[in-house]
Amino acid sequence: MHTFEFIRPTDQAGAIATAAQSKTAQQGADVRFLGGGTTLIDLMKLNVETPARLVDINRLPLDKIEETSDGGLSIGATVRNSDLAHYAKVQREYSVLSQAILQGASAQIRNMATTAGNLLQRTRCVYFRDTAMACNKREPGSGCPAITGHNRTLAILGASEHCIATNPSDMCVALAALEATVHIQGPKGSREVAFGDFHLLPGDTPHRETVLEPGDLITHVTLPPPIAGSKQVYLKLRDRASYEFALASAAVVLTIESGKITRARIALGGVGTKPWRSPEAEAALTGKPASEETFRQAAEAALRHAKPQSENKFKIELAKRCVMHAVRVATTS
Amino acid sequence: MPDNHQSEPPKPSRRSFLLTTGSTAAAGVVGAYLPAGANNPVERNDSSAAATSELNVEGTVPILLRINGKDHQLRVDPRTTLLDCLRETVDLTGTKKGCDHGQCGACTVHVNGRRVLSCLNFAVMHDGEEITTIEGLGTPEAMHPMQEAFYTHDAYQCGYCTSGQIMSAVALLKEPCGPDDAAVKELMSGNICRCGAYANIVAAIQQVRNRA
Numbered sequence: 001m002h003t004f005e006f007i008r009p010t011d012q013a014g015a016i017a018t019a020a021q022s023k024t025a026q027q028g029a030d031v032r033f034l035g036g037g038t039t040l041i042d043l044m045k046l047n048v049e050t051p052a053r054l055v056d057i058n059r060l061p062l063d064k065i066e067e068t069s070d071g072g073l074s075i076g077a078t079v080r081n082s083d084l085a086h087y088a089k090v091q092r093e094y095s096v097l098s099q100a101i102l103q104g105a106s107a108q109i110r111n112m113a114t115t116a117g118n119l120l121q122r123t124r125c126v127y128f129r130d131t132a133m134a135c136n137k138r139e140p141g142s143g144c145p146a147i148t149g150h151n152r153t154l155a156i157l158g159a160s161e162h163c164i165a166t167n168p169s170d171m172c173v174a175l176a177a178l179e180a181t182v183h184i185q186g187p188k189g190s191r192e193v194a195f196g197d198f199h200l201l202p203g204d205t206p207h208r209e210t211v212l213e214p215g216d217l218i219t220h221v222t223l224p225p226p227i228a229g230s231k232q233v234y235l236k237l238r239d240r241a242s243y244e245f246a247l248a249s250a251a252v253v254l255t256i257e258s259g260k261i262t263r264a265r266i267a268l269g270g271v272g273t274k275p276w277r278s279p280e281a282e283a284a285l286t287g288k289p290a291s292e293e294t295f296r297q298a299a300e301a302a303l304r305h306a307k308p309q310s311e312n313k314f315k316i317e318l319a320k321r322c323v324m325h326a327v328r329v330a331t332t333s
Numbered sequence: 334m335p336d337n338h339q340s341e342p343p344k345p346s347r348r349s350f351l352l353t354t355g356s357t358a359a360a361g362v363v364g365a366y367l368p369a370g371a372n373n374p375v376e377r378n379d380s381s382a383a384a385t386s387e388l389n390v391e392g393t394v395p396i397l398l399r400i401n402g403k404d405h406q407l408r409v410d411p412r413t414t415l416l417d418c419l420r421e422t423v424d425l426t427g428t429k430k431g432c433d434h435g436q437c438g439a440c441t442v443h444v445n446g447r448r449v450l451s452c453l454n455f456a457v458m459h460d461g462e463e464i465t466t467i468e469g470l471g472t473p474e475a476m477h478p479m480q481e482a483f484y485t486h487d488a489y490q491c492g493y494c495t496s497g498q499i500m501s502a503v504a505l506l507k508e509p510c511g512p513d514d515a516a517v518k519e520l521m522s523g524n525i526c527r528c529g530a531y532a533n534i535v536a537a538i539q540q541v542r543n544r545a
Contacts, residue, residue: 001412003392003410003411003412004411004412006394006455006457034455034458036453037453037454037455037458038435038450040433041414041453041454041455042434042453045433045434054411056457056458058458082447082522086509106438106522106523106524107448107451107501107504107520107521107522107523107525108433108441108448108449108501108507108523109450109453109523110369111447111448111449112449112450112453112454156456156472219428241522242518242519242522243522243523
């Protein structure tokens with residue numbers, strides 16, 4: 001591991017001022033905020049991340065969960081995943097978020113991992129994690145060996161000819177379906193970013209994964225007021241029953257009245273280069289009867305633009321069945 | 334540990350023998366870390382400043398860790414994981430290094446009462462915090478009920494993952510967990526046992542939960 005300077009700022013402004021000196025907030029950042037460490041320290045051991053300075057934000061007052069004035073929820077950047085999953089209002093009103101978190105990682109990692117850190121979780125693509133290999137995300141322009149190599153777990157939605165890495169988060173899939181907002185404090189002030197706009201598609205700049213600029217600190221994430229009577233399901237399909245990343249997952253938030261779906265929010269995990277909201281599936285469900293035919297059409301719509309890699313054609317059918325079953329469970333629960 | 338329960342450990346121990354014979358060869362390798370034993374435990378108000386300053390290796394930072402109820406004033410390279418700090422600096426080798434990448438759970442310890450992976454934390458992050466390791470749970474003479482249950486149920490073969498399993502299991506007692514075996518298995522999935530002692534591990538945990 002490369003040497004680094006460990007900095008513990010006394011306030012948010014100090015943290016932002018230090019991080020603002022970084023050349024980038026993306027891959028290759030020379031200043032990194034340190035939260036739970038579960039992704040960053042792992043990648044520092046692999047020399048994938050080599051920051052010269054670490055700004056430990058764990059003792060800044062960013063660890064609160066609070067109700068917002070409109071009846072929604074504000075989740076601080078350093079709220080631990082386990083605390084969020086077990087928070088009573090989350091279990092009651094935003095249960096898809098609780099379900100998603102508790103199906104991710106292990107109990108130990110959930111005790112460490114933070115809300116903001118989960119948003120910035122890096123791909124598990126083996127080429128990204130191995131500095132002996134080329135990787136456009138790690139070293140722009142070096143190539144993507146995954147396209148002709150091991151890609152069984154990689155993306156079928158949102159990929160480009162430069163990068164097919166999957167976003168590994170479960171929590172973010174639920175946040176996409178819940179239409180969360182990311183709150184950022186930067187050197188030039190604060191701003192809000194809709195969850196769907198926070199992560200970027202790889203395109204020809206796969207090293208840029210989010211909208212964050214140097215010095216940008218995620219302070220909290222807000223959820224809109226809960227949708228009364230909504231049915232919420234997170235379904236995760238994977239190679240092992242526990243402690244494994246998704247091959248396909250689906251977050252469903254919907255309301256149903258007299259057998260008809262009146263509102264639907266659908267997001268997919270394990271298949272996209274970012275947490276994958278599917279307005280196509282939502283449109284296919286809204287106003288339709290809760291029937292097998294409707295579920296099938298939603299699944300087809302969600303995967304219509306899917307492009308398989310050499311080893312993961314199975315994911316298209318798997319993701320379709322995942323969406324179908326998640327919606328089926330939600331409408332019958 | 335169970336072996337010690339029945340017989341005294343051999344003297345010199347296997348560990349001290351390995352440390353002695355390996356120290357010359359290892360000297361060039363462990364430069365990033367202070368040698369084991371260099372940071373002796375000191376009481377918070379103990380004036381050992383002179384001894385500490387002698388070890389003021391360039392780039393190291395002072396931290397205070399309260400480990401198993403005892404204050405340890407240490408100097409560590411910021412790169413030192415909590416795991417390496419416990420094993421190499423404080424010489425508490427009950428916590429094991431398995432994968433060193435957060436995938437196996439062998440390094441599980443408690444920080445402020447919650448189970449975490451000590452391999453994915455830097456020791457400096459825990460300045461002033463409370464750490465509990467397997468050595469702080471019980472002794473061969475007075476085992477923690479979970480240690481006793483692992484012993485009774487033969488919940489191990491090689492024993493390498495055992496301290497991490499027990500630290501996880503003890504933390505689980507205070508976490509939301511359903512009553513059935515499936516709930517225990519789910520919450521213990523972060524602790525891998527290559528020997529496959531899972532059935533006995535679950536039985537040991539359930540025995541402690543049902544008695545509580």
